[in-house]
Amino acid sequence: MNEVPCVRVRPSAGEETRQKLAGRDLLHPAYEITVSEGWLYIPVVAVPDGYTVEEHAVPERDQQTMPADVLGFEPSYTRLGDIAILDEDDPDRAREIADALVASDLPLCSVLNRASKVKGELRVREWDVLAGETTTVHREYGTEFALDLEAVYFSPRLATERHRVIEQVQPDEQFIDMFAGVGPFVVPAAARGANTVGVDLNPVAIEFLEENADRNGVTDRVTAINADVREIDYTGWADRIVMNLPHSADAFLDTAVRLAGDECLLHYYDIQHEDDPFGPGERAIRAAASGYSVTVETRHTVRSYAPHELNVCLDVRLSQ
Numbered sequence: 001m002n003e004v005p006c007v008r009v010r011p012s013a014g015e016e017t018r019q020k021l022a023g024r025d026l027l028h029p030a031y032e033i034t035v036s037e038g039w040l041y042i043p044v045v046a047v048p049d050g051y052t053v054e055e056h057a058v059p060e061r062d063q064q065t066m067p068a069d070v071l072g073f074e075p076s077y078t079r080l081g082d083i084a085i086l087d088e089d090d091p092d093r094a095r096e097i098a099d100a101l102v103a104s105d106l107p108l109c110s111v112l113n114r115a116s117k118v119k120g121e122l123r124v125r126e127w128d129v130l131a132g133e134t135t136t137v138h139r140e141y142g143t144e145f146a147l148d149l150e151a152v153y154f155s156p157r158l159a160t161e162r163h164r165v166i167e168q169v170q171p172d173e174q175f176i177d178m179f180a181g182v183g184p185f186v187v188p189a190a191a192r193g194a195n196t197v198g199v200d201l202n203p204v205a206i207e208f209l210e211e212n213a214d215r216n217g218v219t220d221r222v223t224a225i226n227a228d229v230r231e232i233d234y235t236g237w238a239d240r241i242v243m244n245l246p247h248s249a250d251a252f253l254d255t256a257v258r259l260a261g262d263e264c265l266l267h268y269y270d271i272q273h274e275d276d277p278f279g280p281g282e283r284a285i286r287a288a289a290s291g292y293s294v295t296v297e298t299r300h301t302v303r304s305y306a307p308h309e310l311n312v313c314l315d316v317r318l319s320q
């Protein structure tokens with residue numbers, strides 16, 4: 001038995017739910033549907049919108065070949081669409097895991113091993129392509145994202161954090177993502193009815209952002225701009241601004257303040273030492289937004305980034 005994310009429904013709704021999930025390619029092929037204490041647990045490969053999902057112990061399907069059957073151990077990997085992402089230092093071990101993943105019955109076509117840190121202005125990483133290719137379509141909370149990891153930044157590990165922000169978005173609000181990538185904030189914000197602007201220096205990310213707006217039926221509420229965000233108009237326009245460029249977001253606070261409307265919620269991402277993870281960001285925001293009344297609404301730890309370093313988010317209200 002393994003603990004895996006399952007959609008939980010009453011048995012009376014079981015077949016209809018199974019069919020809907022199968023139609024969206026969300027059923028986990030490696031695990032059995034299970035009944036427990038009056039509930040049906042349907043294993044899924046991603047979290048679908050509109051369903052209750054919880055971790056539940058379910059048996060593996062007998063006839064499936066799993067990577068551990070080949071390797072003799074459970075490999076560690078992150079799934080992004082049909083890509084498995086490894087973080088292995090030993091190339092022989094990486095090759096062995098890649099072969100086992102591809103030979104298994106898991107719905108994986110490609111295996112990439114991290115070959116560098118995320119680097120440069122565009123925050124792109126180098127990869128060892130061990131099987132398949134670097135392009136995929138990833139589903140996150142019901143939204144589809146096409147992307148090419150060789151050319152753009154994307155981290156599936158930020159899904160829960162993005163969802164936390166997106167749940168706050170109101171219909172018709174004016175939303176700017178200053179560092180938009182392929183649109184994992186912009187597209188779902190538009191799907192909630194916001195009028196969105198996504199800006200990125202990386203022309204390939206902007207092409208994918210446009211494609212992803214189209215895939216998810218929100219092109220009329222997405223403006224995608226390939227530029228340095230310091231050079232765009234939209235002065236005084238935004239009700240909400242996302243700044244997900246940790247490490248150097250402070251250098252863009254003057255731009256954020258210029259883009260902010262009279263009332264604006266800023267989601268400011270930062271990486272700081274665990275001894276004072278929120279102080280530097282808060283001080284920088286107060287200094288940049290001296291013309292505003294500044295209220296820190298949330299101090300939130302997103303994840304641990306490195307030993308003693310945290311990736312944090314400050315949700316800050318600017319009011320005039």
Ligand SMILES: C[S@@+](CC[C@H](N)C(=O)[O-])C[C@H]1O[C@@H](n2cnc3c(N)ncnc32)[C@H](O)[C@@H]1O
Nearest residue numbers: 121122123153179180181200201202228229244
């Ligand atoms: C950490 S990624 C975040 C992407 C996206 N928001 C996400 O969560 O996946 C930062 C992005 O900022 C872009 N970027 C860096 N400097 C920029 C600038 N001056 N103006 C606009 N975009 C920039 C990079 O190309 C990269 O796609």
